[in-house]
Amino acid sequence: MEYKPHICTSECELTKYTQMVVLVPQFLQPPFSSYAPPSRRSNFKMVRTCISSSSSSMDAQTKRPGFLEFPYLSTPHRNLMLELVSKIETSLVSQLLPPSLPPDVQYFQNESGSSQGTIHIQSGNEDSMVDFILGSWIHSKLPTGELNITTLTAYLNKKTDAPRFLLEFIQSSPTSLILLLDLPHRKDLILNPNYLTTFYMDTQLDHLRQQLEKIPETRPYLPSSLYIRCALSPTAVSIRIDCGPTGSGRIDEVIRDHVSPVAKQMLDIWLYKCAYGKRELMEEEIIDLEKRDALVNKKTLDIDLASGLPRLFGQDVANRVIEPLEKYFKA
Template identity: 50%
Template sequence: MCVGYMMEAMMIRSHFLHSPLSILSSYSSSSSSSSSSSRLQLSSSCSVSCSLMDTHKQGRSKFMEFPFVSGPHKNIMLDLISTLEDRFQSHLLPCSLPPDVQHYITNSGTSQVSLHIRPGNTDSPMDFVMGSWVHAELPTGGSLDITSLSAYLNSSNDAPNFVFELIRSSPTMLILVLDLPPRKDLVLWPDYLKTFYEDTKLDTHRQALEKVNEVQPYITSSLFIRTVASPTAIFVRIQTENDGGERMDEIIRNDIEPISKQVLGIWLDHCACAKRELGEEDRAYVRKRDGVIRNKTIEVDLGTSFPRLFGPEAANRILEAIKEYFTV
């Protein structure tokens, strides 16, 4: 994010929802009293499951609004989300974060966040998919709006992850982050560099975007972020004339959207669906690396950004919920 690539850090693994099928499998009708008791337990468990599903639907509905950004900005988020979820729909579980973590607004109404995480099931190569938006009114006027979509694989696959983020601090200023961050050292594993970055020609998309007149390279001040990014990462700053954002929306629609869809397509075809046979030693390496990066991101990024945006009490509640799932 503009406040430290913050939303990329919200990579978490959610709990499985309690399945009504598991309840039904233990149902017994050996006697009328035990049957009655089982029916009561089933009704109670189903009520809990239905309540969780309602929470998921409400949180998802709020998340998909993207209420503070322009039409083209919203459209690119919805398009990327639907493309990713359509490919892995049967492998993703519903979001089960607490309601006040799925959507939180400060008492003053000046800042709010919507967070939606869908973990992968036991047969999925996906660890989780995370989408979010943040809106914060600035003391100087205007607002900071950040929309983000990330997808992370589990240790059954060592292919890169996917990160997309738009950071808009005014109608005429935007920062784009689009990357497939590596999960192996590219010096020690040169074949990894060739397979996922050279053969897929990922760098051509960065080169194409930088030909747009208003686009300039953006260098984050975080050395940590620079370390974990790929050599083909797109970090750009886009500044347009003071025209109310019309030119910016044109760039989002005509340049950012097609390039982002192409990069997501590469990730889906060549990374998420890659057949990578990993031995236990390689899996252990990937788990360790993933864990270090996630923990460091919370420590360096969210731990300082969230209190500033939402106050210490709310920030602690959201961070504790994230930490509970943020485990490799």
């Protein structure tokens, strides 16, 4: 039970740390299964088949790390990401189409190589309620230190109005990070109290949020974008974890012992209740849903990518990456 749609609120944070605005939320890079620890490889059959010999843990020709390498994350952080991807793959294996992004969007870097990024997208097939799954990581060497942004998001299509899944880590020092973990709503919760009850009250999502809130090193994090604040659900985990200058061991512990179990539970809830839960929608509801999804997607793309990527990668690389994404976001 651990999944949040791609709603990134990181500009504010990044501005503070790096004087850059970067909001790259919902991406997984190349095939999920381009890298995985041996014990988990068995879960990654579909994607591994799709990419066949064209990709591997580390491309022998280019030495470009794939999405699932997470080469700049700590072990607990990488393990969490791999477990979540594995869980999605296992659960949705029959529903996802092969990834189709161009190789220079699956992996990209700036001229100097100080910034690297990976994006992975897989659409759902025609029987699926999944619109697409998107994961990414970005690594950038900045004057103020290293920046790592890691995201995993899932968008559902108009067959259901169930929430999305969003997970985003923004780490600008070895001992602190921002975590967004949510099932963002796709209907106005004021007008639809039954939706609030079904997806947020009955699922006890707030108990999971409270578990992380209780950790002494966490405090609430409010995204600088007001639109992003509106897009987060009332049970969103939106926190900053700061373990102090000597807390690298502690932050690993927090991720392994606290964030990881909560994230996995939230993804389980999303898979069971949203990706597989049946919803009966009236024609008018579907029209409203499409309108709302399109607006959220456009804003997400604008706020997260169009404003952030150029600062880390330059305008040309940013344009190359954003253009093929627009068809997914229908922006």
